[in-house]
Amino acid sequence: RCGWETAMGKKLIGCPVCIEHKKYSRNALLFNLGLVCDARTKTCALEPIVKKLSGYLTTLELESGFISNEESKQKLLPIMSTLLEELNATGACTLPIDESNTINLKLIEQRRDPLIVQEYDVPVFTQCKDHFIKSQWDLTTQQILAYIDGFRHIQKISAEADVELNLVRIAVQNLLYYGVVTLVSIFQYSNVYCTTPTVQSLIDDRSIQEECLNYVTKKGQKRACLRDVFQLYCGLTPGTTVRDLCSRYSQQLQRVDERRLIQYGLMKALIRRLQKYPVKVTRDERSRPPRLYTGCHSYDEICCKTGMSYKELDERLENDPNIIVCWK
Amino acid sequence: MYIHSSSFDLQGERKSMYKQSENSFFKCGEKTSPISVILVTSGSRGNKLLFRYPFQRVADCTSSLTTKQRSPYALNTTGDVLEDPDGDSREQTPLTDQQLVAGFSDIILATILATKSDMCGKKFELKIDNVRFVGHPTLLQHPHTIQVSKTDPSPKREMPTMILFSVVFALRANADPSVISCMHNLSRRIAIALQHEERRCQYLTREAKLMLAVQDEVTNMTETDGSPQSPFRQILPKCKLARDLKEAYDSLCTTGVVRLHINNWLEVSFCLPHKIHRVGGNHVPPEALERSLKAIRPYHALLLLDSEKALLAQLPLDCSPALVRLIKTCSAVKNLQQLAQDADLNLLQIFQIAAHLVYWGKAIIVYPLCENNVYMLSPHANISLYSPLAEAFGQQFPGHDLPSMLAKFSLPLSLSEFRNPLDASVQEAQLIQMVVWMLQRRLLIQLHTYVCLLVPPSEEEPGLLRDEELPLVARVGGRSLSTPSALSFGSPTSSDDMTLTSPSMENSSAELLPGGDSPLNRRMTETLLASLTEHERQVILNIPAAQSPEDLRMFARLLHYFRGHHHLEEIMYNENMRRSQLKTLFDKFRSVLVVTNHEDPVISLFQSPLE
Numbered sequence: 001r002c003g004w005e006t007a008m009g010k011k012l013i014g015c016p017v018c019i020e021h022k023k024y025s026r027n028a029l030l031f032n033l034g035l036v037c038d039a040r041t042k043t044c045a046l047e048p049i050v051k052k053l054s055g056y057l058t059t060l061e062l063e064s065g066f067i068s069n070e071e072s073k074q075k076l077l078p079i080m081s082t083l084l085e086e087l088n089a090t091g092a093c094t095l096p097i098d099e100s101n102t103i104n105l106k107l108i109e110q111r112r113d114p115l116i117v118q119e120y121d122v123p124v125f126t127q128c129k130d131h132f133i134k135s136q137w138d139l140t141t142q143q144i145l146a147y148i149d150g151f152r153h154i155q156k157i158s159a160e161a162d163v164e165l166n167l168v169r170i171a172v173q174n175l176l177y178y179g180v181v182t183l184v185s186i187f188q189y190s191n192v193y194c195t196t197p198t199v200q201s202l203i204d205d206r207s208i209q210e211e212c213l214n215y216v217t218k219k220g221q222k223r224a225c226l227r228d229v230f231q232l233y234c235g236l237t238p239g240t241t242v243r244d245l246c247s248r249y250s251q252q253l254q255r256v257d258e259r260r261l262i263q264y265g266l267m268k269a270l271i272r273r274l275q276k277y278p279v280k281v282t283r284d285e286r287s288r289p290p291r292l293y294t295g296c297h298s299y300d301e302i303c304c305k306t307g308m309s310y311k312e313l314d315e316r317l318e319n320d321p322n323i324i325v326c327w328k
Numbered sequence: 329m330y331i332h333s334s335s336f337d338l339q340g341e342r343k344s345m346y347k348q349s350e351n352s353f354f355k356c357g358e359k360t361s362p363i364s365v366i367l368v369t370s371g372s373r374g375n376k377l378l379f380r381y382p383f384q385r386v387a388d389c390t391s392s393l394t395t396k397q398r399s400p401y402a403l404n405t406t407g408d409v410l411e412d413p414d415g416d417s418r419e420q421t422p423l424t425d426q427q428l429v430a431g432f433s434d435i436i437l438a439t440i441l442a443t444k445s446d447m448c449g450k451k452f453e454l455k456i457d458n459v460r461f462v463g464h465p466t467l468l469q470h471p472h473t474i475q476v477s478k479t480d481p482s483p484k485r486e487m488p489t490m491i492l493f494s495v496v497f498a499l500r501a502n503a504d505p506s507v508i509s510c511m512h513n514l515s516r517r518i519a520i521a522l523q524h525e526e527r528r529c530q531y532l533t534r535e536a537k538l539m540l541a542v543q544d545e546v547t548n549m550t551e552t553d554g555s556p557q558s559p560f561r562q563i564l565p566k567c568k569l570a571r572d573l574k575e576a577y578d579s580l581c582t583t584g585v586v587r588l589h590i591n592n593w594l595e596v597s598f599c600l601p602h603k604i605h606r607v608g609g610n611h612v613p614p615e616a617l618e619r620s621l622k623a624i625r626p627y628h629a630l631l632l633l634d635s636e637k638a639l640l641a642q643l644p645l646d647c648s649p650a651l652v653r654l655i656k657t658c659s660a661v662k663n664l665q666q667l668a669q670d671a672d673l674n675l676l677q678i679f680q681i682a683a684h685l686v687y688w689g690k691a692i693i694v695y696p697l698c699e700n701n702v703y704m705l706s707p708h709a710n711i712s713l714y715s716p717l718a719e720a721f722g723q724q725f726p727g728h729d730l731p732s733m734l735a736k737f738s739l740p741l742s743l744s745e746f747r748n749p750l751d752a753s754v755q756e757a758q759l760i761q762m763v764v765w766m767l768q769r770r771l772l773i774q775l776h777t778y779v780c781l782l783v784p785p786s787e788e789e790p791g792l793l794r795d796e797e798l799p800l801v802a803r804v805g806g807r808s809l810s811t812p813s814a815l816s817f818g819s820p821t822s823s824d825d826m827t828l829t830s831p832s833m834e835n836s837s838a839e840l841l842p843g844g845d846s847p848l849n850r851r852m853t854e855t856l857l858a859s860l861t862e863h864e865r866q867v868i869l870n871i872p873a874a875q876s877p878e879d880l881r882m883f884a885r886l887l888h889y890f891r892g893h894h895h896l897e898e899i900m901y902n903e904n905m906r907r908s909q910l911k912t913l914f915d916k917f918r919s920v921l922v923v924t925n926h927e928d929p930v931i932s933l934f935q936s937p938l939e
Contacts, residue, residue, distance in 0.1 A: 001456050001457045002456070002457055003454065003455050003456035003457065004454070004455050005453070005454045005455075006451070006452070006453040006454075044501075044502070194925075194926070195924050195925070195926045196926055196927075197926050197927060197928070197929035197932065199892075199924065199926065200778070200780070200891075200892040200893060203780055203782075203891060203892050204891075204892075225785045226782065227782040227783070227784055227785065227922070230780070230782055230922055231782075231922050233924075234922050234923065234924035237925065238704065238738070238739050238740055239739050272707065277711055279711065279713055279731040279735070280713070281713070281729055281731055281732055290713065294712055294713045294714065295710075295711040295712040295713050295715075295731055296711075296712045324731060324732055324735040325735060325738070326705060326711050326731065326734050326735045326738050327705065327738035327739070328705040328706065328707050328709055328711065328738070
């Protein structure tokens with residue numbers, strides 16, 4: 001088993017192996033190839049390497065007595081120094097053992113578990129789509145790639161690409177894990193957004209300014225100015241729909257694509273979406289308890305699940321005196 | 329062509345979360361809870377595991393017994409592990425937490441966790457596959473004094489055979505480093521208490537004897553009866569220390585607040601901030617918490633999360649009287665500066681005590697309640713019809729339901745609007761209580777107004793982001809009255825610089841100068857505006873309102889606030905101005921200012937909900 005221990009300011013990672021056999025003096029061979037790091041290093045990426053190495057060495061020993069043989073044991077020294085140098089330099093190394101055996105090792109970055117992807121989430125590429133090398137990815141991902149445009153939600157991608165919903169979810173989750181995409185919400189002109197404290201980063205951070213202005217400017221137009229874009233973001237307030245924004249700030253929107261404005265704002269958390277949650281607060285004894293109108297499901301979710309449009313849902317709920325709506 | 333198996337793990341983890349195990353209410357995969365607590369010692373009789381909790385069920389015990397017969401060093405692997413020569417696929421059936429540690433027999437744990445004496449007094453950390461052990465091995469007796477007492481013929485107290493001990497917590501391997509560090513801290517605190525009690529009355533030796541006696545008894549019984557039992561179950565009712573360790577474990581897994589009375593004498597208290605402060609399912613890292621606490625301002629207020637009585641009842645007998653005074657005088661409408669005056673404490677003390685209460689999850693920082701405060705529903709608020717909050721609200725305020733109240737805050741609502749006297753059905757006082765109740769449960773966030781100076785770009789080169797368009801922040805240094813920078817946990821500082829009796833006097837003095845348009849005033853205005861570019865200056869001076877020298881002077885004076893980091897109330901406090909004055913100024917200069925409303929990032933950390 002792989003384990004490590006901290007002592008004297010250093011961390012030791014090792015994977016002890018015990019091979020029992022009569023041919024060994026004491027009937028067993030015990031060995032352990034370990035790595036020594038500074039105690040503060042994050043070493044989770046190194047553990048699989050240590051484990052893999054110990055597995056390889058075990059196999060080598062069982063096949064050809066690599067470690068117990070005094071002569072071949074000498075090869076361990078150059079192997080270990082190559083290992084140290086190359087891992088530190090490039091994070092990968094190739095260790096030729098003999099004519100037929102080579103060990104390849106690579107440090108894999110550990111990432112955090114991604115969020116669960118819902119049917120009403122919209123994946124959007126974090127970098128330019130053209131940089132994406134299709135052939136490196138699995139078939140499902142390749143099939144849905146064309147449909148990821150930052151506006152189609154999972155359910156729509158599944159329908160249009162003709163791929164089963166769950167497969168789309170898993171593929172997008174995979175892309176999310178590698179930071180290739182991020183998730184935003186469905187865009188509609190009736191949506192309501194508001195600013196977050198992060199919106200000030202547009203003022204503070206020159207690189208975000210550049211990136212934002214390049215992203216939101218309408219194609220073929222001169223680059224929009226910071227003041228207009230900032231005013232637009234600040235124009236998003238609770239109670240204001242995107243449609244309202246467009247009519248109030250038509251001058252500022254001359255050079256700005258409002259859909260990309262919203263998209264960028266959500267990706268960088270400059271703004272957040274205010275979702276509607278219906279709650280059935282009063283009901284008579286005889287009717288069934290509410291299943292969807294409990295305050296746990298947003299309009300986005302309900303519309304996705306039931307196939308209703310926003311307008312239909314709105315009309316249905318507005319006429320019901322027992323239902324109140326919360327925005328958050 | 330490699331689909332990462334993370335998604336499978338997610339499914340697996342979700343399944344194991346609902347798996348019924350002996351301790352089914354402890355969520356598996358919970359990264360901030362310990363998996364197990366283990367007490368080991370090392371002495372003249374070798375290494376021993378005295379106690380562990382949770383202990384294995386009887387069925388699992390049989391497997392560990394058979395292990396004993398093979399070799400004490402052979403590890404018992406539970407769960408399926410596929411043969412994998414490459415070693416790079418994850419286990420297909422994730423083990424539950426209990427299985428992870430259950431795979432280690434008592435003897436193995438005793439061997440690996442009881443260290444040599446030269447590793448005592450330091451943090452001990454060992455990770456094997458998916459389990460991380462952390463502890464603080466503590467020396468009980470200096471090794472050479474044992475030899476001295478051997479040669480000493482005089483009769484004395486029974487010679488202790490224990491050399492060192494360690495309270496070890498087993499965690500999941502992927503626990504956050506700050507969690508590991510907190511667990512180590514707790515291990516150390518318990519160790520200090522045990523060491524003290526051992527020196528005073530051999531408490532640990534006595535408890536250890538009891539535990540070993542029960543273990544021996546159970547082993548004997550097993551050999552004669554043939555029915556395996558867990559000795560630890562028998563130990564619990566007999567040993568106070570075992571019960572204390574169990575309690576520590578249980579508390580860590582649930583509330584995150586641990587209070588033990590070692591030997592019914594020494595109190596050990598500890599809190600795991602990761603359990604107390606959470607944002608939407610993830611814990612708040614202690615560094616973020618500390619940063620926020622350091623940014624508290626004198627105009628903030630402290631809102632207690634429990635009633636005064638309940639909070640006072642939780643304090644130990646020998647707590648500081650300043651703390652008691654503060655709790656008794658604090659109120660949601662009083663800011664910290666007023667609190668300092670009312671409680672007769674200096675501001676630094678108030679800050680430190682407030683930070684302490686917040687760290688322990690007993691209070692939060694808010695802006696003092698007043699008519700003009702604007703509140704909105706928090707994005708993290710639980711608005712479910714069936715939530716425990718809804719039930720509690722219904723009990724506290726009969727006849728009202730929480731979702732309806734929360735719906736009112738869907739759009740930002742000021743306190744005065746909320747208390748609209750037209751709605752006579754509810755009494756005003758009760759409405760305020762409701763708001764306080766909702767704030768305590770982090771259902772509401774407060775919105776503040778922030779202002780930013782952005783001058784329309786010049787006509788000569790439209791569209792290009794030249795230096796003129798670079799906002800003020802790049803050039804203006806911007807001074808801000810900061811909270812006592814000496815506020816770090818546990819370090820005392822002089823109180824000289826801490827008595828902020830009134831906001832800065834230097835600018836207010838400008839008003840006292842004679843004449844509206846004296847040369848001195850004009851020069852001051854010019855100096856303040858000098859930090860702007862020529863283009864910006866021109867645009868500002870061309871605004872009709874700029875023709876009034878007083879208005880221009882006020883604008884120039886407040887220039888450094890206009891970069892979106894200081895909200896209206898802060899400017900009011902620092903500059904001793906009225907809200908109406910500021911609002912009028914913003915209106916007059918609206919062609920160069922952009923205004924937005926959002927929550928205060930400094931205290932928004934405290935407005936996130938508890939799990």
